Amino acid sequence: MGGSIALIVLLALLIIFVAIVLFKAVRIIPQARAGIVERLGKYHATLNPGLHFTVPFIDRVLPLIDLREQVVSFPSQSVITEDNLVVGIDTVVYFQVTNSQAATYEITNYIHAVDELTSATLRNVVGGLNLEETLTSRDQINAELRGVLDSTTGRWGLRVSRVDIKEIKPPMSIQDSMEKQMRAERDRRAAILTAEGQKQSQILTAEGERQAAILSAEGDAKAAILRADGEAQAVHKVFTAIHRANPSQKLLSYQYLQTLPKLAEGSANKLWFVPTELGDALRGIGKVFGDGGSSSIDPLNPFAGGADEEEAAEESATPEDSIVDSPELRITEEDLKADPNRTMVDPDDFEMPASSIDPDAPLEVEPREEPVADARSERRDERKAAVEDKIAEKSETMKRSQSPDDAAPPADGNQPDAGPEASR
Template identity: 75%
Template structure:
């Protein structure tokens, strides 16, 4: 075989190789595997043809073109802080976080050029409209209300883009530095006031408990004194009753009773206010009897004679 015979053979082999490579390339381009949670938009001859779902998909080579895949998962986007003017003309810096999900890959591809940037701009303008109608105090204390209004407006506006806004959160609302300083002073004053109230309440409760304890102690002491007085009175009554029975049992005469009364007179006179003595008439009669008993012997001995014999 000469060289002229080899040329057709080489050309044939080259053509076969080219055809095989072309066929393999066509097959490779016609087969597309879409990952889970993604969707692919297919254009045929420049127009929308269909949306590919996760799994194995077949395309027509040359006439079909696959657009970049669309992430169908819920996405979280944190936007940089935005300056917002409140109703009372104070500039606050608000940091927002938006949770959204693409529900229609075709609308997200053809209805909006950059849906992520559109969501950011729409969030900023809606936030300014909502917060602009609130004063600073309302903006700081109405986060849930602001979040709800933002979510409703964003979800309604992004619905035609094939996007569903599920949640909007305000991460931070930072008022001006001067307002922050005033708020910190107010918070410190409030904490000091609460501490003073708690201290006063504690002191009050302690005073109440001390007073209650003293009252109970006084009541117990008074009850003890009363019981002691009753016992003393009962003892004195029993002693008097015993003496009374002893006196009556001994059948004393009036002279003995007068003598006993004279013995008690010094005790009656111990008080400073006892300046008047009351002497019963029975006692005077008894004293006369005692006097007659002492002076009768002297009278019987006669004048000038002592009543008692001298030694």
């Protein structure tokens, strides 16, 4: 009885032992993993993904190795640039185990080894660059780091596929300067954009003003043409109305005398020029006043008179008398200054009745017989010449009075009359 119990216990222990042996002998390697088998402490084989059998208590399977690409982010490294500025650089390394046996037996801790190798290589690469090159040459630094790490870690059973610089931290003073520089650059770009906008605005404004000026000039030209046409029509109508009204010589002579005082207007007038036909005009006006505006005077030739009129003129005037010296027509310079609008005669004397002129009727002049050329006509011509000579003499005297240095007393010894009186 006791022997059977012992046999059962022994059989149970044997079953347990066999189960343990079977458990130790069977190994399943997952995908993207690799196992290193050591037999009696020596490398025996590399287990790839799948089912494998080992000898219990003789073979030992080391921890599995991950064959996938690994991404390791290393902490910030303090690096000194060529211009002696300390910057902090964070790196990220992408690598993969390609040889499990080398990764197990060639290096103790390949991740720590990659970290140290990255720091040393980064110092060497950045040490040959200044701060500006370091900030702007990330691709160059990444390529150099990858080349050095890949060539060094190859014997460790690793393959470095990529190295990236995650962040570069310059000193705070440099950061402030960089911020100011960036702000200035943004301000410069904003100023350029503003200037370009103003330029376009001014161009558009100038174009609009040019178009407006062109339109305004065209409008002014059309307005000037219309005004000129209107003035031409007005002048034509006035000219037609005057010729239709058939004005008399009295009115024309009066308007002529009305214009003469305006020659003296203005403070800059120092010298008066007396027209040569003034004597004829005054003589004709005198004859008009002398006969009381009789209709027997020819309106086209007020200076032509009958025999009786010439006889009266011979008795009342001598060759030395002139109508210019008549008290009724004399106007002095003081009178003109006191009343610039003063005229020689009353304009009411020349008013013409509205019913006396037919605008549509042609001008009819009664033919007159030519006066007989006798002594009286010769005397009339002599008196006319005397008046003209006296007017010319007084005009010359007035000119000499305006130039004291060149003035000389007349030949007859008489004092010259005042300039304005002489001109009248």
